[in-house]
Amino acid sequence: MNGTNVDYYVSGFDTAGKRVGSLICDFDPNKNAEKLAALKEKAKSLFSDAAVVDVVSAADYNKYLTGEYVRGVDGQLTAYVAPEPTAEEKTAAEKASLAAEYASNKADMLNALQVAQLAGNTNAVANIQQDYKDMTEAYKAAVEGVTAK
Incomplete structure (x- = not known):
């Protein structure tokens, strides 16, 4: 039919x-x-x-x-056979994955920071702030390390 x-x-x-x-x-x-x-x-x-x-x-x-x-x-x-992604597409996908992971971790840290601030736990606040700085540096390095394959 x-x-x-x-x-x-x-x-x-x-x-x-x-x-x-x-x-x-x-x-x-x-x-x-x-x-x-x-x-x-x-x-x-x-x-x-x-x-x-x-x-x-x-x-x-x-x-x-x-x-x-x-x-x-x-x-x-x-x-139909889908073409292999280009090197640029692979690079963009890897960077997008890193950005999504960074955004998720950042949101988790923000929640933890707010809880620590509400509880008045200054040690936890300082640790979370340092973790955020370390994570941001690691994210920037990871993005810079992504190259076309």
């Missing part, structure tokens, strides 16, 4: 093979070259990101919709 009442679509695909848009093809593309050419031109004008505009079956169209499939370099439906 196609889940659609048409047999064909004219779809645009970007350079990575991802579908960027589709138009219903309510006729048999194998039997009407003029209508097909006009529909492809319309698709090209509508889907500016499309590197390729092609006819796809309704069954393939449904697979493209899931995002799990793309148009392969050979023009055939192929399973």
